[in-house]
Amino acid sequence: MTVKYFATIRTYAGETERRIDDAPAGMRELLTSLAARYGTAFRRAVFSGDQLSGEIIILVNGRNVVHLEGLDTPLEAGDEVSIFPMVAGG
Amino acid sequence: MFGWTGTILRIDLTKGKVSREATDPQLARDYLGARGLGGHIVRSEVDPKTDALGADNKIVFAPGPLTGTFAPAAGRFDVVTKGPLNGVLAASNSGGTFGPELKYAGYDALIIEGKSAKPVYLWIKDDQVEIRDAAALWGHTTPDTTDLVRAETDEDAKVSCIGPAGEHLSLIANIMNEMHRAAGRTGVGAVMGSKNLKAVAVFGSGAVKVADPEGFKAAVMKARQMIQAHPVGGTGLRAYGTDVLVNILNQSGALPTRNFQDGYFPTADKTGGESLAAKQLIRPKGCFSCIISCGRVTKVDSPDYKGSGEGPEYETAWAFGADCGIDDLDAITKANYYCNEYGLDTISMGSTVACAMELFERGIITTEDTDGVQLTFGNTAAMVEMVHKTGKGEGFGAKLAQGSYRLAESYGHPEYSMTCKKQEMPAYDPRGVQGIGLNYATGNRGGCHVRGYTIAIEVLQNGAVMDPHVTDDKAGLGITFQDLTAALDSSGACLFATFGIGGAELTEMLAALTGVDYTLDEFMRIGERIWNQERLWNLTAGFTKADDALPQRLLTEPIKTGPSKGHVSRLDDMLPEYYELRGWDEEGVPTEAKLKELAL
């Protein structure tokens, strides 16, 4: 699967995207492993305690995980995950 | 009066006459200012069926009650007139510092009527008002005009002006303020051009007075803290500008691509706010009293497109980017600079070029029409050249200057114009985000994102979150946003203040400033009144239910690639509910009961 980072998350990750060959079972596992890789700033951005932060937007194949199963959203090998901080404009 | 200055300035260009009248306190209370009060003036004084470019149209520059105070990001004003692009009751909102200066000069509104026989500009220094000869200004770009006017008036004068596009009556012409801030959409620049009015310069030494200084300061401090604590209002917009939206809309499958033929652009990241911050950003810029600073002071180093200025915003980066199949940010930014200099609306300009590209690729037009240019999607140099031609009104540019609807219609294919009520839609695909489609279709000035920005909830998770692919409850969402925005625009605040505060905070500031005992309920009712006022005027102008529509493409041609592949807009699922919740009949006409309720 591919994970893509945007805006400040890109800064925290230090890269724009990452290919992951062994797809984790679900969103919680993915974010936990990414937080271990990228460190505190990334962890604080995505997690609020053990819940998904309200200030992070995570899309799986374009769908916000809020409309899927949140941290319990299952993942598959071909998925594209996009991670955004809250952004806006117009 | 507190908040309002109590005076409206009227200038008749036909007679060369200047007069003043008192601001009616009841109207000020019921319509606030800017879009609302300006709309009321135009509704009362201009026949909806009049020629928008005729002497009988009027153009009103109006700040709001909050304008000129330190309410956060509340330095805005509206240009209100009959819009020549599509004939609507047009209100073009702009930041910069022109609006506050008009307040300091002593005016709640400036009404310009009639038509001058020769080019003129206005010089308003407090209560001294002059109509001056503008022969030497005609033909100049907006930055040069600004400098020339300042040299003749006052170096600190605030200048609102048109460029060459407004002079040759382009229907997508802007009015530019202090060189970089635009009152755009609906072709308001052409109204100035039609009146032979090149510029308005203002210098004010007066004050905006406050009814309850302690209460106002407390309300402002609270609002400031809420915006500064917000991830978007506080840090996000300052760091990346509005162009940060390119990636999230693209990854959501709602970035209109190649004239809305698709909803996903694989290389969009090269045109987004992250790339802009890395390559072109010099520093953030704020409008008057802004604490957000979304403006981008930028420079382009590449030899082909070298330059400096401000921008691009998200809509601009999309219009000249994904919509034209272009991923060269330097060219996009350069096109933005040229639009500012010629005084052109970037959304309509980009979308009109995209429309021409589709006409070209389909063989409907050829190099014989385009002055020899291979106008294919992705042709960067051709895109920039089309902006030049449009700015000058030369060759094929004279056709582009009329907007995409008239362009496509003139070749017998209006279906390739991506417009609502003849105005180009902005950068969110209604097939990927259902609610925004309803807002484009019902928008009182045609295709527009800042009349009901449901994207905040459907994509950006700002405060609440709704599924973009669902149509349930989108009618109610759209109405709430439309009414809130109408009241907010009329108060003088910036829409981006809502990335931190809401109607309650705006009401609190308005009440302390003006001494009027506003409640949130009354504030939202004001918004609803303004929305219905615009609707009534448009209906009299000749618009019907049939105009509450989207281009056929969005209803029948699914998005081809990306996350929203297979989706179309389901406008018909939302529109009847919208009318019902609005208190309108099945033809979209406000009922007698609704009008009575709103005192219209």
Next chain:
Amino acid sequence: MAKVLMIHPDKCTGCRNCELACSFEHEGQFRPGASRVQAYTWEREGMSVPMMCQQCDDAACVTVCPTGAMHRSNALANLVDWDAGTCIRCKMCTIACPFGNARYDAASSSIFKCDTCQGAPECVTFCPNGALEFVDDEQHVRSRKKAYAAKFKDAFQEVS
């Protein structure tokens, strides 16, 4: 410890919240013309610079004042203060100040110059960009010197 108002034009966005805060604090209304600080913007260059009284040690406005209305404050170090009672509105201070930072306002018959809001400047409170700071007078020099040293450090790191 004495404090000084320090400006950072590189951070100024030209929003003029400083002017609004100043006029509101001193006049109870929003009148940038009455502000003791002005933020000037050059649109073509996209640059803005806030300007206010430098509170000079050897202040020309104090030297030329015939009545002592313009004087070094006894209460606050680093403050040149203006006393409305002893001022005769001769406007010599406005002529003498090389920066144009003392101005005469006909509407209120006052000399407008920054008084640091008597040690708690509102412009600093309202600046959303950190472009205005009220800092310890020694610290501001040290900070600036160190910031410049950091640029040297980065440059040397690149070549070494």
